[in-house]
Amino acid sequence: MVKGDRDKMITLYLAEDQSMLSSALAQLLNLEDDLKVLGTSGDGQTAWLDINRLKPDIAILDIEMPKATGLDVADDILAAHLATKVIILTTFAQKAYFxxxxxxxxxxxxxxxxxxxxxxTAIRNVMTGQTIYDPELVRNMVNAADNPLSDQEMVVLKSAADGDTTKEIAEKLFLSNGTVRNYLSAIFSKLGVHNRLEAVNMAKNNKWF
Structure with a gap:
């Protein structure tokens, strides 16, 4: 697509609680000649207040954030009849979230x-009125059993599946060892399993990874 086809600036708002990812993504999007990030936040409450004030063309929202989820913000945008379109950017597919x-x-x-x-590409297509769902995500939604785990629990479980120790998971995700142990305990409880191996095998068998 030539520049002349993209002469209208698309304004964006980015809500992502991982600050490094948020910063990198904002910089990447601002490199595009037709995209402009108006603001970012790391929690859903701030995101909603900013979006309601700035009224960007598109809000790019993570699901699991402090104070309010990305889906809470999407609900608020819909209820307020804002023209802002929403793109959910998430780590793992879950039927309930979808x-x-x-x-x-x-x-x-x-x-x-x-x-x-x-x-x-999705941002530009959404601005033309298209609805964009990741094909792999939709495929997994159709084929997989219901996944009761949160996005963050799935991140922890994926690290465990990679063979990371509790300490390595904590370092990778910038969490404390105790927090990681709490996540693992919650995972075992939700899945009705007793250890990491059983949890990982269940996730693989149900195509949650």
Missing amino acids: ARAVKAKVSGYLLKDSPSDDLV
Whole structure:
């Protein structure tokens, strides 16, 4: 697409509680000649206040954030009849989250590990009125059993599946060892298993990774 086809600036707002990822993504998006990030935040409450004030064309929201989730913010945007479109950017697919996102009439639902070019393309396509759902995500939604784990619990479990120790998981995710142990305990309880191996095997068998 030539520059002349993208002469209208698309304004964006980014809500992501991992500050390093948020900063990197904002810089990446601002490199595009037709995209401008108006603001960022690390919690859903601030995100909603900023979006209501700035009224960007598109809000790119993580799901699990402090104070309010990205889906809470999407619900608020819909209820307030704002023109702002919503793209959910998340780590793992969960049926309950996806169903709620569809109910909130989000315009995009993408996985964080998708290539950055896919997000940029999705932003432009959403502005033309298209609805963009990650094909792999939709496929997994159809095929997988219900996943009761939160996004953050899945991140911890994925690290465990990679063979990381509790200490290594904590360092990788910038968490305390105690917090990681609490996440693992919650994972075992939700899945009805007794150890990491059983939890990882259940996740693999149900295609949650």
